[in-house]
Amino acid sequence: MRSTVGWQVEGSSSTLRRTSLERRDLRPDDIAVRVDYCGVCHTDAHAVGARDGEEGRPLVPGHEFTGVVTEAGPAVTRFTVGDPVAVGNIVDSCGECAMCRAGQENFCHAFPTLTYDGIDRHDGSTTLGGYSREYVVRDRFAYPLPAGLDPAAAAPLLCAGITVWEPMHALGVGPGTRVAVAGLGGLGHLAVKIAVALGADTSVVSRSPDKVDDARRLGAHGLIVSTNPEQMADARDRFDVVIDTISAPHDLGPYLHLVAMDGTLSHLGHLGSITVETTDLLAGRKKLSSGGSGGRPATAAMLDFCAEHGITADIEVLPSTQVNEALDRLRRNEVRYRFVLDMSDLD
Numbered sequence: 001m002r003s004t005v006g007w008q009v010e011g012s013s014s015t016l017r018r019t020s021l022e023r024r025d026l027r028p029d030d031i032a033v034r035v036d037y038c039g040v041c042h043t044d045a046h047a048v049g050a051r052d053g054e055e056g057r058p059l060v061p062g063h064e065f066t067g068v069v070t071e072a073g074p075a076v077t078r079f080t081v082g083d084p085v086a087v088g089n090i091v092d093s094c095g096e097c098a099m100c101r102a103g104q105e106n107f108c109h110a111f112p113t114l115t116y117d118g119i120d121r122h123d124g125s126t127t128l129g130g131y132s133r134e135y136v137v138r139d140r141f142a143y144p145l146p147a148g149l150d151p152a153a154a155a156p157l158l159c160a161g162i163t164v165w166e167p168m169h170a171l172g173v174g175p176g177t178r179v180a181v182a183g184l185g186g187l188g189h190l191a192v193k194i195a196v197a198l199g200a201d202t203s204v205v206s207r208s209p210d211k212v213d214d215a216r217r218l219g220a221h222g223l224i225v226s227t228n229p230e231q232m233a234d235a236r237d238r239f240d241v242v243i244d245t246i247s248a249p250h251d252l253g254p255y256l257h258l259v260a261m262d263g264t265l266s267h268l269g270h271l272g273s274i275t276v277e278t279t280d281l282l283a284g285r286k287k288l289s290s291g292g293s294g295g296r297p298a299t300a301a302m303l304d305f306c307a308e309h310g311i312t313a314d315i316e317v318l319p320s321t322q323v324n325e326a327l328d329r330l331r332r333n334e335v336r337y338r339f340v341l342d343m344s345d346l347d
């Protein structure tokens with residue numbers, strides 16, 4: 001085993017503490033990555049919160065990071081030492097099922113191995129995430145970081161970016177499509193930038209009227225205040241695609257009302273059971289969909305697209321020692337629009 005340092009939740013605490021961690025020795029197709037920057041996703045906050053009171057498995061969050069290859073196994077052909085790389089929220093899959101063969105490793109029938117709190121397919125260990133100085137990953141699940149993308153601001157593309165990219169791509173978002181993005185946070189602000197770059201007529205739906213300037217700056221044509229019944233009524237049936245990135249459980253009805261005839265609400269935010277009034281789907285033959293992360297081909301395509309269009313996240317970089325503060329502020333919705341931890345203070 002190799003040893004590194006990271007930020008871990010221990011026992012029943014919801015506070016992360018600096019801890020030494022073990023990484024596996026490199027398998028033939030593994031690379032070791034020095035993690036430089038790791039984004040703070042709301043899923044990390046959910047995971048830490050869910051662990052509260054639960055003893056047992058160690059939790060090291062972090063599933064959108066960039067860094068540099070420090071070592072490569074003998075079977076690795078795509079990377080050499082010194083290459084800048086990016087890693088997202090999936091680090092392995094069976095490679096054989098229909099989903100994997102279709103390049104949708106994120107939907108692997110044998111379940112994809114998650115970057116943290118997942119089960120390693122070979123040794124059964126719990127995966128420990130990117131809030132650490134080193135990560136060991138199968139080379140297939142690391143991506144070359146395109147030149148020109150700032151490594152700190154690009155880190156959030158690997159979860160937030162791909163999670164909104166894949167469904168928008170699948171739903172044909174492009175010139176002439178009317179897109180609304182609900183929830184202007186980490187996922188939401190990247191959804192706006194990507195939809196705008198794809199040529200869609202893009203709007204934001206937010207509780208916060210004070211985000212109107214940000215919405216415009218991100219390229220959206222306007223902001224619909226979700227707490228304003230008149231504005232919501234005016235926007236009825238207006239959007240071909242509504243991308244819902246809201247981090248808390250909520251009624252989907254008001255957002256389905258915004259969907260145009262035969263359009264789709266893509267529910268990407270808070271995971272869990274939801275209740276839907278079927279009449280909200282019936283009136284207008286509306287579709288309810290979801291998505292999560294992306295397959296390898298889509299992730300590579302998303303990175304190329306973002307490099308071509310100069311798209312990265314709007315970030316606030318914090319030293320990794322401030323990880324608990326970052327998670328607290330994220331829970332209070334005090335982020336515009338992604339915290340990124342600088343891991344160099346772990347040396």
Ligand SMILES: NC(=O)c1ccc[n+]([C@@H]2O[C@H](COP(=O)([O-])OP(=O)(O)OC[C@H]3O[C@@H](n4cnc5c(N)ncnc54)[C@H](O)[C@@H]3O)[C@@H](O)[C@H]2O)c1
Nearest residue numbers: 042043163183184185186187246247248268269270292293
């Ligand atoms: N489907 C996936 O694979 C996937 C991937 C990443 C994140 N997620 C989930 O997506 C959600 C968003 O993640 P994020 O990192 O962008 O979070 P974030 O905190 O950056 O953004 C969430 C946004 O939702 C808004 N919001 C919160 N509660 C709301 C409410 N009740 N009504 C309206 N707006 C509300 C917040 O103000 C914020 O703008 C999280 O639940 C996260 O776990 C899912």
Ligand SMILES: [Zn+2]
Nearest residue numbers: 041043159160
């Ligand atoms: Zn995430």
Ligand SMILES: [Zn+2]
Nearest residue numbers: 094097100108
């Ligand atoms: Zn599979």
